[in-house]
Amino acid sequence: MSNPAPADDRRYVLSLGTPDRTGIVARISTFLAEVGGSIVEAAYHADPDSGWFFTRQAVRASSVSLSLGELRERFAEVAAELGPETEWTLADSGERKRVVLLVSKEAHCLHDLLGRAAGGELPAEICAVIGNHPDLADVTRAHGIDFHYVSFPKDPAERGPAFEQVRKLVDAHDPHAVVLARFMQVLPEELCAHWAGRAINIHHSFLPSFVGARPYHQAFARGVKLIGATCHYVTAELDAGPIIEQDVIRVDHSYEVRDMVRQGRDIEKLVLSRGLRWHLEDRILVHGRKTVVFS
Template identity: 45%
Template sequence: MSDREYVLTLSCPDSRGIVAGVANLLNGHGCNITESQQYGDHYTGRFFLRVQFLAEPMAGSGNGDDVVTEEVLRGAVAALAGDFDMEWELWRCSVRPRMLVMVSKFGHCLNDLLYRQRSGLLDIDIAAVVSNHPDLEFLARSYDLDFHHLPVRRETKAEQEARLLELVDSYNVDLVVLARYMQVLSEDLCAKLPGKIINIHHSFLPSFKGARPYHQAQARGVKLIGATAHYVTADLDEGPIIEQEVSRVDHTHTPEQMTAIGRDLESLALARAVNWHAQRRVLLNGGKTVVFR
């Protein structure tokens, strides 16, 4: 990925001239748009845009290194943003986001993320693994990753979350992923990392809470099982949805078979959500998301 390639995302009240303004700005600074996606939400009145572009030498400069700097681009976008009341972010594509993975005892999602990252299938760098149990330390170590065992008890939960935030800072983490981490994060922690925590939930509809969800599903005779990847908020398992995956089942499936199918669905939905987030393809739209796939 070139150091001269960027992604710009923005949202603002929908109005005329937004796309033209962005395109003219980039063209005027010697940038070539390589990908552009947009969406106007009729219900919220918000407009969303993701533009990927390459900064090229200015025409007639005669100097192959004469390209616009990130600082100049940020200044130009900030000026345009004031005209349209934009919320915006700009990233270099060559800078991969850093991720901290949290897990409890089920290792299928962690194993899938580790494999995808090492194989080049995930546009993100896994910085470390955190768990409230020691069971999966061997898996993290097999990928030469730091493993932090942070057990959780009711009386020490605040201290454990404070240590987690220290790790987020020390590893310079952009995203925390709950890969079947079976502890509820506090409202305070969620508020400190808004839009920066992704969870995988082991259900589609209906939602079976508590222990042995696939046994509950089998007992109710469900016809679809699934998984939901979403941003974490203080409202348990009700954050903005990024991706969902489902599979059809019937009366012949045992709870154990449903569990195996469900774990595949969880891994796939989580991997997609993480990768889209890493590629800056997910924009928040109130309590839901816009995903430019």
């Protein structure tokens, strides 16, 4: 667990997954020691179910004599030794990540993310906000951020061009994260594939309960005693992508649906902002349908 790095605390962050075998930690840590890397965070996970090994290591950038490019080149050799299935990234916490938000009419997640970005809590620049309604244009622009309104036809079968327009607006920023901040539109399969591993959604229920539309109405009808929210990567199967973070809040018989909606907002904001920060800090490794989160 750690804060976005201040300027004097730049880090190189290595994330890696590979089939488990003896000596991986030794190989990686020896490499990091050889380049002078002073480790400030290290986390490991050996998954007995899949037989894979995952790690995230952060070294103080100033302790390493190589450039990021050189470091990547050198580490590629280590990764090659670990085998062809090895997946890894080497990120520079000094690089400001780019984020694009997709919104609809609900303002609370947008307000929350804009406030956190302004306050320096998110290690990212919000490049643009795209809405299928114009309602949230003003608050976005008050933060000096571009807002694009894309009109969506009522008939789902005719939404292809609108989604195409969204794709272009998003891709213009080549973002590290595309956040569906209560966007309320189901992404077409090709966009799910195109933004795989970068598109993050907030669903307003404790998945897998209450998939799909109007989850608070479903929760009310079932009489549950807690409501929740789930932040997950978007995949083609609705609300079934790898879960990043979840949380719940207590309700009781006195809560009408509108009370659940209000209470739920607080959880949605928290869960989405946590999940997005972990994504931007390279703390999440996806394997199959599940996530390893080195929070």
